[in-house]
Amino acid sequence: MKSTGARPKIMVSGDGRGVVGHAGARLLADLADATGLTSAFSETLAGLRQRRGGHDPGRIAVDLAVMIADGGEAIADLAVLRDQADLFGAVASDPTAWRLLSALDGEMLAALGAARAHARQVAWAQAAETRGGLPSVTAAGQQVPGLVLDLDASIVICHSEKESATRTWKKTFGYHPLFCFLDNTREALAGLLREGRAGSNTTADHIQVLDAALAQIPDVHRHGTPILIRSDSAGCTQGFLARIRSLRTQHLDTSFSVGVAITEPVRDAIRHATDWIPALNADGEPRDGAEICELTGLIPDDGYPAGTRFIARRERPHPGAQLSLFDTIEGMRHQVMATDTPPGHGSIQFLEARHRGHARVEDRIRTGKDTGFGRFPSRVFAINAAWLQLALTGIDLLAWTQTLLLDGDLAAAEPKKLRYRLLHVAARITRSARRTRLRIAAGWPWTTEIVTAFSNLAALPQPIT
Numbered sequence: 238m239k240s241t242g243a244r245p246k247i248m249v250s251g252d253g254r255g256v257v258g259h260a261g262a263r264l265l266a267d268l269a270d271a272t273g274l275t276s277a278f279s280e281t282l283a284g285l286r287q288r289r290g291g292h293d294p295g296r297i298a299v300d301l302a303v304m305i306a307d308g309g310e311a312i313a314d315l316a317v318l319r320d321q322a323d324l325f326g327a328v329a330s331d332p333t334a335w336r337l338l339s340a341l342d343g344e345m346l347a348a349l350g351a352a353r354a355h356a357r358q359v360a361w362a363q364a365a366e367t368r369g370g371l372p373s374v375t376a377a378g379q380q381v382p383g384l385v386l387d388l389d390a391s392i393v394i395c396h397s398e399k400e401s402a403t404r405t406w407k408k409t410f411g412y413h414p415l416f417c418f419l420d421n422t423r424e425a426l427a428g429l430l431r432e433g434r435a436g437s438n439t440t441a442d443h444i445q446v447l448d449a450a451l452a453q454i455p456d457v458h459r460h461g462t463p464i465l466i467r468s469d470s471a472g473c474t475q476g477f478l479a480r481i482r483s484l485r486t487q488h489l490d491t492s493f494s495v496g497v498a499i500t501e502p503v504r505d506a507i508r509h510a511t512d513w514i515p516a517l518n519a520d521g522e523p524r525d526g527a528e529i530c531e532l533t534g535l536i537p538d539d540g541y542p543a544g545t546r547f548i549a550r551r552e553r554p555h556p557g558a559q560l561s562l563f564d565t566i567e568g569m570r571h572q573v574m575a576t577d578t579p580p581g582h583g584s585i586q587f588l589e590a591r592h593r594g595h596a597r598v599e600d601r602i603r604t605g606k607d608t609g610f611g612r613f614p615s616r617v618f619a620i621n622a623a624w625l626q627l628a629l630t631g632i633d634l635l636a637w638t639q640t641l642l643l644d645g646d647l648a649a650a651e652p653k654k655l656r657y658r659l660l661h662v663a664a665r666i667t668r669s670a671r672r673t674r675l676r677i678a679a680g681w682p683w684t685t686e687i688v689t690a691f692s693n694l695a696a697l698p699q700p701i702t
Contacts, residue, residue: 255665260324265302339617358455384462387417387601388443388466393611397616400621507573510549514529514586639655642693
């Protein structure tokens with residue numbers, strides 16, 4: 238048989254020097270410094286430092302966040318950073334990292350949240366100076382004004398006994414955390430670790446996560462900028478919608494767009510609706526087989542904030558779609574949303590397409606499970622809650638890297654692609670004239686993008702300390 242092998246013959250040894258892997262992850266570590274995140278964490282956790290010569294607890298927390306953003310799944314993965322001191326400096330041992338996580342109580346996690354908010358303020362200011370501001374959200378080919386916050390929960394399955402891990406509503410076993418992501422930048426504003434049996438429609442949890450997310454937004458954006466809060470039907474509770482409306486008394490320009498459960502009164506309104514018009518795709522073109530209709534006035538609005546509007550959507554079901562008995566009888570799949578955006582601020586086609594953008598939060602959660610919160614390291618609930626906050630920090634570092642340092646495909650890439658192309662690249666470290674150089678292979682397909690990202694990082698305006 239004729240050989241078709243074309244790879245060169247190699248001999249493998251373990252004696253290489255000056256070679257490092259995961260060189261692109263240095264971007265994350267340096268960006269944590271450039272946004273003031275490292276210094277803010279260090280100041281917050283200064284009381285945990287046991288001796289002057291020991292590791293800085295704030296730096297340990299940042300290293301954990303960088304490791305998680307780089308794809309690490311367990312504290313043992315800190316070895317990737319620790320064993321490359323020429324690239325990442327002195328990194329704490331696994332037991333030291335465990336001790337830090339076990340010391341982070343609720344009060345300290347709240348303080349870390351404030352430190353994240355401070356770093357976010359710096360990162361957004363840097364985006365304003367270098368990129369002209371934050372990216373905008375679009376729907377139906379139009380720009381959505383201001384900021385868009387998406388709340389959603391997800392089940393994280395646990396394969397061993399962990400504190401507060403319980404049977405879930407899907408009859409699995411694990412946790413049921415609730416998150417809030419910023420759709421403009423993919424930042425993870427807030428997250429709440431909950432036991433598996435936590436309800437989907439828990440008003441108190443939604444309010445807690447929303448308040449934590451709003452606290453992450455810098456004052457200059459929180460006041461005076463339109464803030465749209467989206468959720469599926471789990472957020473359609475009287476208490477949660479009333480909370481969103483009450484924020485206006487605090488001079489926040491908040492509005493909501495939430496899914497509505499299809500009850501018998503809603504089904505009756507759909508049956509009587511007549512003014513159906515074509516729904517729009519994301520690019521603003523009519524969507525084949527999909528129609529929408531405003532149901533305001535046909536659905537009882539008892540308990541909803543004044544001015545709430547209802548919009549229904551029906552479309553031919555795609556193969557595999559989950560249909561209710563009502564959908565099966567009608568031959569169409571139906572969805573209903575509620576919003577308090579008043580008439581004159583966009584057509585119902587735009588409002589419905591704007592709400593459908595909430596589906597992107599499922600991508601945020603999916604990739605987030607590959608960035609820390611898909612696997613919790615401890616049997617202790619408090620340690621896992623601390624791990625979740627550092628995972629959110631790692632997600633923020635990735636989002637800031639893409640917003641501040643990258644362009645083109647990498648600026649929109651999911652973490653898996655970002656790691657494969659940029660973060661996990663190998664390089665050689667050389668020293669000359671008292672300078673250390675990180676040399677990326679000239680033939681690597683994304684060397685130009687990596688070098689440009691480091692140049693953009695060096696050019697970021699530095700926070701005033």
